[in-house]
Structure formats: structure tokens, C-alpha cells
Amino acid sequence: MAALLRSLSSRLAVSILLGIVFATTVSAAPSRPTGGKSSSGAAKALYFIANDEANAVVALKVGADGLLSTGSVTPTNGAGSVALGANMQPATPDALVSQSALTIAGNSLFAVNAGSNTLSMLSIDPADPTRLSLVGIPVPIPGEFPNTVAASAKHNLVCVGTTGALSGISCTNFSPTRGLGPMDVLRSFDLNQTTPPVGPTNTVSQVFFSSDESALFTTVKGDPPTNKTGFLSSFPVQKRTKNCKGSAPSAATLSTKETRSVPSGTAVLFGSQSIPGTNRVFATDASFGAALLSIDTSTGQATTLATGSVQGQVATCWVTLSPATGTAFVTDVGVNRLVEMSLDDAKVLSELDLSANGDPGLIDLRAAGNFVYALSPGNGSTPAAVTVVDVSGGSGTARQAQHFELGGMAGRNSMGMAVWG
Template identity: 30%
Template sequence: MLWVLHTPTGNYIIASNIGADGKLTPCKAVYTGGLGAHAFPDGVIDALNSQGSVAVNAVSNLLAVVNPGSHTVSLFLFDASNSTNLTLVGAPISSGGQFPTSVSFSADGKMLCALNAAMKSPRAPSLLSLKPNVLNQTTSATGPPGTVSQVFVSPDAKNIIVSVKPDDAHSGFLAVWDIINADSSLSLKGLPLDPSTSRWWTAFRPSPSHDIIDCSGQNRSASFSLDGQIARCRALYSKETGNYYLVDAGTSLAYEIAVDENLKGSTVNSYSTGNNTAPIDTSLATVSGRGHLYVLDSQTTEVTVLKLIGPGQAETIQVLDLAGPVRNAGLRIGQFLASLLL
């Protein structure tokens, strides 16, 4: 298990072992060689307004992490038998823009795409030229409304997909670029994908709803809301339960969502991560044949671990304090905590 401290004085990956029972034990901090940054003053949650600041590829045994404060990306080799053993590959490289917030590998691990969220971000990919009135950004990027969320390389490595959050005046959308050359260059202009006209699941943040987007050409896309929801974040699919899990930073709840054959979403259950914990990121893992959901609680600097017993059933088995081990290592945690990754 990995999470990132985006502190301005130095960016660190915090690595943790996962036991046979699914519980976490922090073991080391690894310097990325770059600087972190924060979209808000210290004390305000949600360091980067996004998810995916760290990515791994099991084929190439590579790990990438953004350094938003130095506008770079660091690359590590990890030991397949012990993924907490990380070796920095060379020096951090330019992200091609400013304030990188998200990275994604191609399936074969031969291509890496970085998403830059700030004002001067002409490449990899550039959303500012796509919708300048929506993404009127500074460096560092402000938000969360109206900011980029996450970048994905499609499984066939033919497209780059970026999710963008809505604001009061604009809807959220997906933007798609073609990868047109062997050197991985992108088409000159991203094509916005309108959820109302275009099978893709995502959660735009902050938003009072979640969207199920149909990319099969059958036009079954729709938005679904829940009473009392405030700011829905990361959505993940569990193959063990067949359901999706997403968190709400405002209500401090993790929601379990079922999607039927007609792509209609319904709430199966919800699970509390504790009062005012502000969960902002999640990860799923199969441990000893059982699904486990790991929830990053930004307000309390904790990770809540839920064992997925079955559809509609989950129990909290651990609430891990991150602040203590990090401070014992001589590092500052504050509210600079960001993405969680297995």
C-alpha cells in the first residue's frame, strides 16, 4: 500500500505492508527527488483536487508519482516480491507543464501520461486549450470545482481520457485524445465526451450525483443522486462483490452501488468512516481471497480498512493512524496527504 505526502519542502511516498488479514503496517518513507504542493493553504483537505497522483504497472515493475511543486514526475522500479522496495530511476523529469496531479501507464508499461492542472500546461494533455472558459486556472491550480480530476490511458493504448469536474456554470465531462503516432504524440485537440450523448463509470467531484456513462453507442447514460450527499469522490469496482464503491468527503460515508444490465445505479449500502473524516481516495485489494476497501481519511490523516464480506456487507477491521508514524520519521504530514494506491 502506498500513499503520498505532497509537502512543499519535499515529496515522499509512504509505503506500508498488507498482512494476510488485510491490515496495514507502515514500514518506510521514500523521497521522490521532487517537491510537493497544495492547491489550498495548509489545513484545508484535498491536496491536489484529483486522484491518481501515483500509478504502478505490474508488467514493467514501474511506479510513477507526480511532484506538483517542482512540475516533475519521478519514476521508480519496485521489487515484484516486495513492492515497498523502491529504487529511483534517474532524476525526476519534466511533466511537460505545471502542477502535475495525475499519471497513468499504458497496459504494457511502455508509455506514461501526466496530467498537468495549472495555468501553463501545453502538453500531456492540454485541457486549457480545450475549454479555457471552464478551466481558467492559476499555478497552483485552484478548485476543486472546474479542475481536472484524473488521466487514463485506454487499455488498447489508442486514447488518453481525462475527467473534468463541474462548477456552478459548467457540467463535468470526459475529454478524449487520440494517440496518433508511434512516439505517443496526441491529437491537437481533445474531444469532449458529453455524458448525455455518449459503458464508462466515473464520479465527478465535487458533485451531488454520480454519472454512469455508456460508451457502447446505446445511449443509456444517466446521473443518479442520493439524499444528503455532498461531495462524491473516487469510484472503484470490486470483482468480489460485483458492485462499485465510492466515498463522500462531506458526509464521511463510503457508498456501495449496484449497476444493473441497463446501467441503472442503485445504492446497496453505506458505511461510515467516522465523523468528519473527509474520505477523498480509495483503493481495493484482494487479500486471502477476500476483497478489502482502503479509504484515505484526509481530515483525520487515517486509513480506514473495510473487509468486503459480500454484496451489501462490509465491516471496518482497522483504522490506521498515519500521522504518528510519519512524524516519527521526521516528516510533516499536515493536510498534504494525497492519493492512496495498492
Template identity: 25%
Template sequence: MILAAALVSLIGGAVAAAPGSASDEPHRHERVEGLVFVQTNKPLGNTIRVYQRGDGGELSLAGEFETGGLGGSTLNPPVDPLASQSSLVYRDGLLFAVNAGSNTVTLFRVDGSELERLQVIWSGGLLPVSLDVRDDLVYVLNAGGEGVVQGYRLDDDELEPIRGAQRSLGLDNPNPPPFGDAPAQVGIDPEGEVVLVSTKSHNIIDAFRIERGGRLSEEPVSNPAEGMPFGFTFDHRGGLMVTLAATNAVIRYRLDEENGKLTAVGPAVPNGQMASCWIQRVGDYYYVANAGSSTLSSYRIDEDGQVVLVAAVAAKGDGGTIDMTTSGGFLYVQNGAAGTVQGFDVLDDGSLKLVNTTTGLPQATNNGGILNGMEGIAATP
């Protein structure tokens, strides 16, 4: 795998533009605004499409860039091949993408509306599906086999594996794993103290303590989370908002950074939809993509810290609503079955107004249990 990753990193860079040459001087990242990135997850060559966001939220294609890796899939997913959240992440002028089919991660520099590919590196396991970045630490979740979290240090726009930051989840899955058994997301808490992993059908949210140098604790704290925990995000109070895909609900937890334990803040709040998997915060509201019913639900947190359902159906998708991102106060949603991205204006009361539908993206098509289709979306502010 390491040799394959080294070879693939030598392959050329962009479909729509040639890659720039690396500078001998340290790169100072400029603030980039108004871009939305969509991962096509193509099995014969993963690419990232870059869209320019207009003032009204509309998207126009600016280019398509090769990751240097291959798209992949879990086994028999309905409309979401990676069955995960955060497979594409933008941070401070850099874009990070997983290549599930070649067990690698790609690092890009965002230069205007173009992507300069800097590195393709082994993911540390099989079928990488999610990653997170905080300061100079990057953690990648590999869903295949036992399930592996691999940590990296980001130094001068280059990822270096951290010794003692590769940890098994002990899942004993095949590769590729069934979509319901595959872990869904890896995330770092706002204080940079804990790495969390949601494990779907195992009904566990694992918490690894981050130790000196980015190493991870030998064993995680395994927090029970009934209802198939899938996507999560931290709220403006430091709580953890988690979707429960089996019960179609959202639950809020308080995280103790000292010991990694999660404590529920009130009961889970259902929305009556189907397959509630992805969650995205926009201002004071939290939007959940329900793949089975192809809808979006909206939530907020009340003065007592309790989760409140605002609208069971805040908007309807084109077909198979999956991953989401936000940019400029707009919410952008992938529709896996339709091969579209919808853009919504988020109004003051949390309601959504459709402003744009981008077509022509890879639709979910089943090929012997392996799903070809896009997944992964990120954006600049």
C-alpha cells in the first residue's frame, strides 16, 4: 500500500488546469472566500469539482481537479457510497480529500479557484472515509477491516504520519464493510483534546485522548449511543450534536475532555423522516439530511441546552440527500441519487429557500454491491 501511494503521488494534477510548481519559499495562505468543493468519488479517478459561489448563492463551475487516487465504496450502500461525513475538508487555504478506492489521502493548496495538488499519502488503513483537521493535527478514519484511525502532523503543507497515532477500532469488518457496519466519522473536539469516532451499527462513539505530539491513547473510551450514531458536529456551546440514523433523531452530548466520556443532555429528538445521517450547523440552526426520505430537517438548541425540532421537513431534496456544507450563509446539499447539489438560503427563522440546483454530477449507480457516485462536499467561508 505504501509503495502504491508513493507511485500514485507522482501522477499529474488537474483535469481543468495544470498544477503549479512548488515554491522554495514557505507558502502563506491567503483567505479564500466563495468556493464550494464537490468530491466526485469516481472509481477510475477521483476528482474535485470547484464551484464559484455568486452573491445569490448560485454556483458556477470553475474547474475539475484530479486527486491522484481512486474513489471507493462500502458494500451495498443506498445512495452514499462512503457512508460517512467529512470525507472532504477545507481548512485555512488547504483542502483534504480521501481516496477510498486507493487507500490514500490527497492534500491540495487552494490557489484562487484552482487546486494545486501537494501530496498523496497512505491513509494508514483500508477504505478511508472521513478526516478532520485542527491546527497542525489531521486524523483519518479508515472504515475497512478492523477500522483504523491514523494521525498526521501538518508541517509546511506536508502530512507526516505520527508515531503512536495509529489506533484500531477492533471492528472486525470485511473490506469493503457493509455500509451499516462501517464507522461514519472522525472528529476533533474544539479544545483539541479528544478524537471522536462514530461507529453506526456498533452503537458506540469512541473517544481517544490526544496525547503529547498528537499521539492517541492506547484504548478509547467507548460511549454507548443507541440508535446508530452517524454524523456529528460541535455546537456553539461546546456540546456534541449527533444524528441517529436508525431512530431518525438528533441527540446532544456534553463531552468531558479529561476522560472522554459523553453525557446526554436531554433525550434524542426524532424528526419522523428516514435515514437521518448528516448534520450541518448554519448560525443558530442545525440541518439534518435524511437520505431515505430525501428531506432536510432543522433543529436548534433552547436556553436550557435541549435539542428542539424546528421543522421536520425544512426542505425537500432532489433524491437521496446526503452530505452538506455551508458558505456565505447558504446551505449546500448533495443529492446522491439525482447527481445534483442544491443551494439554500438560510432565512432568519431557520427556514430554507432554494436558490440553486447544480446538475451533471455522478449519480449513485449500484455495480454488484459497490456504489459508484459522488460523496464529499466542503466550502470556504
């Protein structure tokens, strides 16, 4: 892993020296995340995937005080996998080089199986949200190495990003009771990758819906030393329509018409979040920090409103938006800290040093209620753990509330983060 991080750091340093990344700052209307129960209300359960050869979803109980306790491990009936680093060694502890390896829509949970090229759907029991049950069987995906998934409860539509030799986006409709339909056509990204992919650059980072769920966005990392340009992809959702008088409406689908953007000042776009109630996206960029983007709702074109550099970073890659603070929190696989950034201009607002808990760094994270939950898969010598951070005092008040070691529930391959409440 150390070699991987050194490789990424050297690549990113080259991009900066070449002037690929630059900072811009403009004024922006204040924004505050609000919305769905999985992000704004207090959590009752937290989930991630083990991503081992026999993949499973790990569910942890979240108490009324926001703290974690042991829950359950439920097989997905699929296989996990691990990407390769530039040194051709396993890319742990960022095994899927992505954000959002699982996601939730209502009481349905979706998890990727990178080793079997399938998607699993599980049902969450509201009476005990750590009790999960498979709905149907995992469905085959037309791409290879699925590493990120997004679901729209509004449209009953779930979409998967793949980043192997067959990379791109494919989608299907879902029913909470009947499960997943067949995946549709692969909307290809020509990444010239392998299966498993060699990363972390030149790979699909994350799929996610716009705040109104009218479009699907995908961030794809560039590779500056080889002049490979990263981009943000946008596909509009085609809404349900009635085929003829009196007939039932057809299911929503994802268009095959794509808009690609290369927002100025970005190079290695990674984890991103749509800012609720706006046409803006807060996106991390592993080469310098994060960017605030604006998406033209008529064309899908993305432009940069502001960028913010994170000093001392190795690779800033994952992000969540906190309803308690109205700000973003980002993590770095090589630096064990939580960095708070503004949704107005992407400036760093505060940093919480977590090095005392012994984790090597943090990956996927989610905010819920007054807390932020961040996963550290460990590195083989340190155990996997979830750090719970209390942000109830508002911006600038983050403090560690709990460091929950996962024991035998998960290890260095674990990925993703989702909450239910």
C-alpha cells in the first residue's frame, strides 16, 4: 500500500507541476444539505461491504446516542475483488478505487460484487435494520468489475458503474418485493483497462443521481502523467410515460445520450455528492482537494465554481455532506483525519486529527443526524474500524465519539458506506 500511495503522490505531483490543477474561487449562494432520511435523520443502522471472495454486507446497529454496536453479516451470493495499484499489487485499503460500493433506496439495499460482475439487492427489516434478506438472485452486469452503484427511489431505477476491461454504466428497474430486472445495455467508457483494473487513476470513481434524480452523474479519474483526461459524465433519466390511453406507464430508464465535461482545474475526480435542492455538486479531486461544480440542467454540462486545496494530503477521495453543519467532510486513505470544507467556496474550514486511534487513513463515509461515520479498512497490521465523529455543535466542532473496531466482521478489502434511519 505504501508503494501505491507513493506512486499516486508522485503522479499527482507531476500533474500539479504541469499546471493541470489550479485554484479558483467565486462567490456562491449559501447551501445546506437537507433531504432524504438516509442523510438528514439520525441513523439506526450503518452498512458497508466486506468485499471478500465470498462477498457480504456488514450491518452495524446505531444507538440513540449515535454510537455503534455489533449487528450482522449477510452474504450477497456474489464475489468481491480487488483492483491493482500501479505497482501491480493489490490496491488495498482502497480495494475498489471508488465511492459508494453499496447504496440504499427506501428499505432496499444494493451492493456490487466486483469479482462475479453482479449486483445484489437486499431488503432491510424496519423493525431491525441490521436484519437483511436477499431479494431474488444477483443479476449479471454487462460490464466488468462493478465498483459503484446509485439508486433512485423516485424512479425505482438502479445504475452500476464498471471499471474493468468492459467499463461504463448499466441500469435496471427494481421492485421492493420482486427484486431486480435484467440490466440494460452498457453505456461504454473507453478506458482501455483490464480486469481487475490497474488504478487508482484512469478508473470510474462514483455514480450518483442529481438532487432531483433527473440525471445520473459519473466521475471518472484522469491520469495526468499519460495526458489521459478525467471527466464528469451525465445521462438524463427518461421518465415514465403512458404508451396509449388507459395503459400502465412504462418504467423509467436511463438515456443512452451522454454529456461529458472536463471541469476546469480538475484532474482526478473521485467521490462526489449532489447538494440537495441545487444544481451543484461537491466533488473531491485526489490531486489537490475538492471542487464545487455547477451542472447545467438543460445540457448536463459541468463547470467549476470554486476549488479548494487540502494541505498535506496524500489523496482526498471521499466526501459526505452533513445536515448538522451544512458543510462537506472529506477523507484521505493516507492521512487519518477528517477535513471540513465549505459548500460555498470549497475552502477548508477545520481539520480533526484522528491519528491517536491508530488507523492509517479513512475511505468511504456518511453523515447522519449529528454524526459522521468513516470507514478505515486497515492495512493488514491494523484492524478495520469505523470512526464516529460528533458534529452536533455545528461547523468547526467535530470530535471523535467512538472508534469501533470490526474484529472478524471485515478487513482490508471492505468498501462503501450507507446508513438507514
